[in-house]
Amino acid sequence: MSASGAIALSQLSQISGEANVLHDPSRLGAYQIDSKLPAAAVRPGSNEEVADIVKFAAREKLALVVSGARTKLAMGMPPRQYDLALDMTRMSRIVAYDPQDLTLCVESGTPLQRIAHALAEHGQFLPLAVPFAAWATVGGTIASGVDSPLRHSYGTARDFVLGMQFVTGDGVAAKSGGRVVKNVSGYDIHKMMIGSLGTLGAITRINFRTFPLPHTTSTYVALFRTARGACEFRNALAQSALRPRTVEILGGRGAAVAESSTRAGIPFDTDKWPLVVSFAGEENVLERVRREMETLAAGRGDLLSLTELDSDAEKSAMNFVSEFPAAILERFPAAAIFKISALPTELSELANQIASIETPWALMMRGLGVAYLGLLPSSTSESSLLALKQECARILSLGGKPPWRNVTLPWCPAALKREIDVWGARPASLDLMKKLKAVFDPAGILSPGRFTGGI
């Protein structure tokens, strides 16, 4: 570490205490992003400390990346500069929870699991069935904008985050929204924080609306010979009186990975197209669902089987559709995973076009019109990496043309990012986004370069 670096360390120690400033390279490995290491990591214990650290970093032009449990640091582009990791895991308190009001305020470093336990005691939950849920913090989940199969019925974070506190890039603590379930006072800045990958501010507290846990649930796997058959069934479900909790279609190796990941005897036949659909309600509702599902399935030539899962298999299946990107990366660390959004009725055509990809692939399509496509290179050899890069560039270039309406590449080997912009096509309002970024982070120190358009 340089002389100026030594000064930086002593300043950081003054703010958060020596024990909370890491600079030993052996311990900094945990904070690496696409092989880039920070010079130090600091673990603030309060909003004030976060503000002081960011203020200091802005003054010294130190680039910082906010992290929680570090499960999603591989998303996005590598930072242009990376001096400091701002580790939020010490800020892990449930600040307020009012079960009767169904509202919750938590510090951003709180693990999702801890929140789930606290809420379950009161028969409630947050509908964030996201990848890496066993380790992830709530702040990282919100800042990365990862989605959940439960969005089908509960929406995404933008629908149930009520407000936020955050520290902007000039070290100013600010907030937006509030703690009540309905509120239109002031601008909804917190909505913009969701999925901004730490480029606008360090989120310190988040207010949520919580939800009652469902009485009972039931889950079905309808196995189809073709993607088209599965998509038609999705459309039929959407037009029925039923209100599914989740709807996902698996394709390609998706079913195989599911099979090996869950080992629950679920009929996820490889190279078939399983549609996983779940419902919640009381017993009489689920009885009605059973009858309707049979009616909806009747006479579908493409349908191989319709199975209602037992509770263990249901748990495994739901876990899989929640963890899909994580499950793929676990088995194929060199996988490239795209996120594609299409209109729901375009999913069939999307699957059709994906079917012609030569690299082995795994697909999960959410019924609302979001697909995760994993390309699974057979080796990590240079030639296979080159082929992967070419295929990724080709797929990203499809972005904007239906059914490839929005295409990004949230996860891929770091080597690809030297030549590929994982954010794909630039948003039409990129100029506006850059101006907003400049308001929140005038010194450009927050995760520089990690977001779309070089933000």
Place this chain on the structure above:
Amino acid sequence: MNSHLIRDLEKILDPRGVLHAPEDLMLYEYDGSVETARPDCVVFPRTTNEVVEIVRLAVRHEVPIVGRGTGTGLSGGAIARHGGMIVSFARMNRILAIDAENQRATVQPGVVNSDLTAAVEHLGLHFAPDPSSQKACTIGGNVSENSGGPHTLAYGVTTNHVLALEIVLPSGESMRLGSEAIDAPGYDVTGLFVGSEGTFGLVTEITVKLTRNPEAVKTLLAIFDSVDDATESVADITARGITPAACEMLDGWTIRAVEDYVHAGFPLDCAAILLIEVDGLRESTESDARSIADVCSAHHSREVRVARDARERDLLWKGRKNAFGAAGRLSPSYYTQDGVIPRTKLPQTLRRIEEIGKKYNLRIGNVFHAGDGNLHPIILFDQRNEQEFRDTVRAGDEILEFCIAMGGSITGEHGVGMEKDRLMPLLFTEADLALMRMVRAVFNRADLLNPGKIFPASKGCGEIYVRPRPATAAPSA
């Protein structure tokens, strides 16, 4: 106003597309709130290109620009506080596309809220945000104010249903935010824009989600002899994990006012009623309705009625949605609040509102979205009595201060506008407001779009414009 500007506007729009005679402008000096200000001209563009041209022209002349739908807003959002040009979207009222299978529609901002639902009803769909003014208010206005309504308890407010926008900025640029498909990459600028109360830009096109109609709907009317029993029932319903589609409360005074006007069948001698709706599959609505009836009985409800058919249901809702109109019949003026509190704080908040009414000797009726803690106290006053008028404003502020003290907010769905701007510092710090002002400047650097809204005027400026409203007032949320 500069006559060159008027002439240039008439060149862009045609003479009928520009109003500037004082007698014409009078119609545009108010909205559904209690405040007024006269614009210098009103323009009626037909296309996005015309909007771009008139915005460029106005900016060149440094004239304030205020978007307007049908003027049903309740916080002065569509009033030209500092004069200038009102852009009425009355002629941009076409539904551009309906995609039933994907449950989407693209509309121009002047489309009336309930007209969209009417256009998709035969497809088994509806547009979920349902402010009480839905038969008059426009979707452009809903987007600007992030409007709610009774059924937002289960279905969310406007922002939860907006996928994409076409906007025109003061720079004269028009651009698209969001996308027809979900999860447009980049910052959620759409989410930031919705509810910005016309201070960022003008909206010229909106893509919304449509919601599938439920198979079954059950509407219950629970009658109580005590307000506390009613509010405690609401807390208990929420606590039991039932999320009704709507859960509305009317207090005794409001019930009598409504009944005299609408004849909805509300009992005249009770202290409060809850109007609760559950929807979904037949099976779930039946069991939810049973559980709700049990909760209400446990809290000493005198009676729980279930609407037998669509006609009875519509009548109950007519009673609810015309509550404000009914108030308008009984008093020369009234002032409606929009505070929000945590749902568990309903009993003490209603008691406090009653105390405030007594303190100032004012009649305050209560009709509100109990399920999400969004209150709408209606303070009746006579504008000819200056003291009463001042007391009304003071009582309103005291109610909102109490809401904030309870951990709530000053507005749940009406917007801050020019009515509650002075209260913003009670909710937000200097730093919060400074950041919001900087965000506004990204879109609207010269503060020409809807100036004088949301943010408190510079210190020491305690101006309050509360002016009379006609007794035949439009219904409110």
